[in-house]
Amino acid sequence: MSQKFIIIDGSSLVHRAFHALPMLRTATGIYTNAVYGFTTMLVKLLAEYRPDYLVVAFDKGRITFRNESYDRYKANRQATPPELAEQFPLVRELCQAFGIATMEEAGYEADDIIGTLAAKAEDEGLDVFIVTGDRDALQLIQPNIKVLLTKKGISDLDVFDTAALKDKYGLSPEQLIDLKGLMGDKSDNIPGVPGIGEKTACKLLNEFGSLEKILENIDNVAGKRVQEALRCNVDQAILSKKLATIVRDMPLEFTVGNYKITPDSKMLRDLFLKFEFKSLLAKIDTILPGAAGADRRNADPVAEEVCELPQVERVNNSETAKEIIALAKKAGYLACYALTTGHLPSTKLEGLSVTILNKTVYFSARCDGWENLTGLLADNSILKYTHDAKKLLNACYANGFDIRGIAFDSVLAAYLLDPTAATYPLAELAEKYMVSQCRYNISREETPEYAGWASKIIDHFKSALESKLSQTGLLKLYLDIELPLVEVLSSMELSGIKVDRGYLMRMAEEINIKIENLLGEIYRLAEAEFNVNSTKQLGVILFEKIKLPVIKKTKTGYSTDAEVLEKLAGQHPLVDKLLEYRTLTKLKSTYLDGMLPLIDQQTGRIHTSFNQTVTATGRLSSSEPNLQNIPIRTEIGRKIRELFVPGEGYSYLMSADYSQIELRILAHMAGDDSLVEAFRNNQDIHTRTAAEVFGVNMSDVTPEMRARAKAVNFGIVYGISDYGLARDIGVSRKEAGFYIDSYFNRYRGVKNYIEALVANARQNGYVTTMFGRRRYLPDINSSNFNQRSFAERTAMNTPIQGTAADIIKIAMIKVYCALKEEGLRSRLLLQVHDELVIEVAEAELAKVQSIVKHAMEQAGKLIVPLVADIKIGKNWAQAK
Numbered sequence: 001m002s003q004k005f006i007i008i009d010g011s012s013l014v015h016r017a018f019h020a021l022p023m024l025r026t027a028t029g030i031y032t033n034a035v036y037g038f039t040t041m042l043v044k045l046l047a048e049y050r051p052d053y054l055v056v057a058f059d060k061g062r063i064t065f066r067n068e069s070y071d072r073y074k075a076n077r078q079a080t081p082p083e084l085a086e087q088f089p090l091v092r093e094l095c096q097a098f099g100i101a102t103m104e105e106a107g108y109e110a111d112d113i114i115g116t117l118a119a120k121a122e123d124e125g126l127d128v129f130i131v132t133g134d135r136d137a138l139q140l141i142q143p144n145i146k147v148l149l150t151k152k153g154i155s156d157l158d159v160f161d162t163a164a165l166k167d168k169y170g171l172s173p174e175q176l177i178d179l180k181g182l183m184g185d186k187s188d189n190i191p192g193v194p195g196i197g198e199k200t201a202c203k204l205l206n207e208f209g210s211l212e213k214i215l216e217n218i219d220n221v222a223g224k225r226v227q228e229a230l231r232c233n234v235d236q237a238i239l240s241k242k243l244a245t246i247v248r249d250m251p252l253e254f255t256v257g258n259y260k261i262t263p264d265s266k267m268l269r270d271l272f273l274k275f276e277f278k279s280l281l282a283k284i285d286t287i288l289p290g291a292a293g294a295d296r297r298n299a300d301p302v303a304e305e306v307c308e309l310p311q312v313e314r315v316n317n318s319e320t321a322k323e324i325i326a327l328a329k330k331a332g333y334l335a336c337y338a339l340t341t342g343h344l345p346s347t348k349l350e351g352l353s354v355t356i357l358n359k360t361v362y363f364s365a366r367c368d369g370w371e372n373l374t375g376l377l378a379d380n381s382i383l384k385y386t387h388d389a390k391k392l393l394n395a396c397y398a399n400g401f402d403i404r405g406i407a408f409d410s411v412l413a414a415y416l417l418d419p420t421a422a423t424y425p426l427a428e429l430a431e432k433y434m435v436s437q438c439r440y441n442i443s444r445e446e447t448p449e450y451a452g453w454a455s456k457i458i459d460h461f462k463s464a465l466e467s468k469l470s471q472t473g474l475l476k477l478y479l480d481i482e483l484p485l486v487e488v489l490s491s492m493e494l495s496g497i498k499v500d501r502g503y504l505m506r507m508a509e510e511i512n513i514k515i516e517n518l519l520g521e522i523y524r525l526a527e528a529e530f531n532v533n534s535t536k537q538l539g540v541i542l543f544e545k546i547k548l549p550v551i552k553k554t555k556t557g558y559s560t561d562a563e564v565l566e567k568l569a570g571q572h573p574l575v576d577k578l579l580e581y582r583t584l585t586k587l588k589s590t591y592l593d594g595m596l597p598l599i600d601q602q603t604g605r606i607h608t609s610f611n612q613t614v615t616a617t618g619r620l621s622s623s624e625p626n627l628q629n630i631p632i633r634t635e636i637g638r639k640i641r642e643l644f645v646p647g648e649g650y651s652y653l654m655s656a657d658y659s660q661i662e663l664r665i666l667a668h669m670a671g672d673d674s675l676v677e678a679f680r681n682n683q684d685i686h687t688r689t690a691a692e693v694f695g696v697n698m699s700d701v702t703p704e705m706r707a708r709a710k711a712v713n714f715g716i717v718y719g720i721s722d723y724g725l726a727r728d729i730g731v732s733r734k735e736a737g738f739y740i741d742s743y744f745n746r747y748r749g750v751k752n753y754i755e756a757l758v759a760n761a762r763q764n765g766y767v768t769t770m771f772g773r774r775r776y777l778p779d780i781n782s783s784n785f786n787q788r789s790f791a792e793r794t795a796m797n798t799p800i801q802g803t804a805a806d807i808i809k810i811a812m813i814k815v816y817c818a819l820k821e822e823g824l825r826s827r828l829l830l831q832v833h834d835e836l837v838i839e840v841a842e843a844e845l846a847k848v849q850s851i852v853k854h855a856m857e858q859a860g861k862l863i864v865p866l867v868a869d870i871k872i873g874k875n876w877a878q879a880k
Helices: 010-020 033-049 065-069 088-098 110-123 135-140 162-169 173-183 198-208 211-216 224-232 234-244 265-275 278-282 318-331 370-377 389-398 410-417 426-433 448-471 475-495 501-526 535-545 562-568 573-598 635-641 661-670 673-680 685-694 703-717 722-729 733-746 748-764 785-821 842-857
Strands: 004-009 053-057 101-103 127-132 145-152 156-160 333-341 348-356 359-364 383-386 406-409 497-499 609-611 621-623 652-658 766-768 774-776 827-832 835-840 868-873
Touching (some): 004 010, 004 033, 010 033, 010 053, 010 088, 010 110, 033 088, 033 127, 033 278, 053 110, 065 234, 088 101, 088 265, 110 127, 110 135, 127 135, 135 145, 135 173, 162 173, 173 198, 173 211, 173 234, 198 211, 211 234, 318 333, 318 348, 318 359, 318 370, 333 389, 348 389, 348 448, 359 370, 383 389, 383 448, 389 406, 406 410, 410 426, 410 448, 410 475, 426 448, 448 475, 475 609, 475 785, 497 835, 501 573, 501 635, 562 573, 573 635, 652 785, 652 842, 661 703, 661 748, 673 748, 685 733, 703 733, 703 785, 748 785, 835 842
Parallel strands (some): 004 053, 127 145, 333 383, 383 406
Antiparallel strands (some): 145 156, 333 348, 348 359, 609 621, 652 835, 652 868, 766 774
């Protein structure tokens, strides 16, 4: 059998992949949709055709010898989008990893390389397959040269040989060049003969055979219009054919062995990890072209092996436990993974796998050596490496023993390196950071075998993750803030916060009555009963019966979302009642009905979970329930806060809230003289801004001026536009634009700072906080205006929001450690954005107040003072 030689039109297929697939990006902002599409096509070709030789041809540049003949050749082509341009080098990297040759030649197009290689390969007796999305390649078809033409995206291919071409177009391969000479090609800006389209051109070629024969027999051509067109454009037709002709005799040396496929499996794994091609990575062993007889350079049989989880050695007596303890003391560390069941505060620790100096054992919580292990965990001199340290701490504390010396958490390390990932499962991290290790079939079930595998993985890739943190300037943030915070959060979760259950049930009943009354009012105003929660029925009432102006439509009808109702507020009393109804029902379902089952039966407290690895800015979030979303400025929000009270043995809840922390950080980072002066002189910043923007004395600032200045101040932090500000404060875009321009004219330091932030983000692809936290901005250089604008706003606000998040975390650590060192019972319970909530014992009130204020105000070194407002009360509402 003849050997197969595949020639891929790289330029064509990368373009097609880019436009066929949605925009894909890695966490660090690398665009990969074209690379992914090209890779899947390549994998499919390798699997289905099993080629002996393969080459990918690329265009070297826009200018070729054809431009010397016709300077307008391809002049109508738009510039390559930057999102696509940056992917061509990545495709070349990929080809190198697959061990596939690539070619490009100055002055020629990829088509010419393809034509020349195809001719030479055919002369060598090879079966040639040209893979392309460009129909021009069909002219290259010969008895041993076939063209695989993409017909849908890049995955489906039509196979063309001479018979298939004749059946499809009624022409021979040579006649396709004549066809271009007659009809031209708009995509390449080949002029052809004006007035002659594909149908007429095909008819002429079927009658006369070639372009030259047609021009020799113009008088015999049917139709005076066509005759005249040909007479007037003889030279243009000949030029067009020349431009459309693919060169087949470039001065290229051809040694078939140079095109043998020799994949580098390690490099390919590294690239799949870099590009985040998880599905391809999982089946990399099946896609490497080893079945085609290719040699695998640098092949690593361990890396390519897919194994079952091995049995783990179990501790069965105290003697074995003592051996492990001795080994841990010798090593000074242990890597561990806990198996747990249940939820806070009743989490049960079922067992723990530990790895020390490549030895792995599993301790069941019921084994003879368990007590020896708990002593080891409490030993601060033995460093602990784990995955999800908070889970381990919660389990240990909930089961009545201490754990100290947490020195590494792979979840936190992975989060800082990639803060936008949805989750950080250990199996994915193992693939990402341990490319040379054996891959395992990982089930979702956590077993002793899984725990054993996990502790081994943690032990192996600790140094790799810490090295990456160091390279990206994140190690200090990790060691000084994120890792110490774990113990603080664990303590807060286990402590929980007391809820007045009786008051909660009474409040739920009161709101039920209010909701029922509101429904009655809504039906009365609508003069009909209907399903208030049905968008369709509500739309009919508002826009057909009451005739309110239609704000927005969807595919299914009228929109009645919150934005629409807020715009209609005040135009009819029904709308105001609907807004109130939605607020009450949401609060009732979320906080009253939602919180009741979350109150622990034994403690009478709610144990919310604080999520450390969710937000890209570094802010904490809470869940089950989300205590950070209770509305602050509404009466119902204040009522809900009344539900949270001090527990037994405590007298007060203390609320410690940073005053305008984001604006103070802006003043520090921008170094704006006016902003800095205002904070140093303890001036009301919104009044000061109003005076600056409106050009009046501070004593002449009206409440309305101050309110608008406040909106501008906070809007600037979030990169607000004139449209957004106009919507927020109810003025025209022109007036809002005036306020923003006036602000920047008075606060030039802020303007310069923001412009520098965006410029640096465009150059680096990310922004950082004062403490080095990174946020990658993949769309900062996007050609899409909306995507780029959003990225620019993110570049403006992330350093400020992220720095505020870092400072409150430092404050939490300081408060927690100070309370502990002083031996106080008072304890930190909640963190809500810029606020800390502390449960305080009566006798400790003054001391706690001093500790908290000092810790918060010393959490960050700014050129303006950090100010914490401290309030106390018998419930959270009073303290707030």
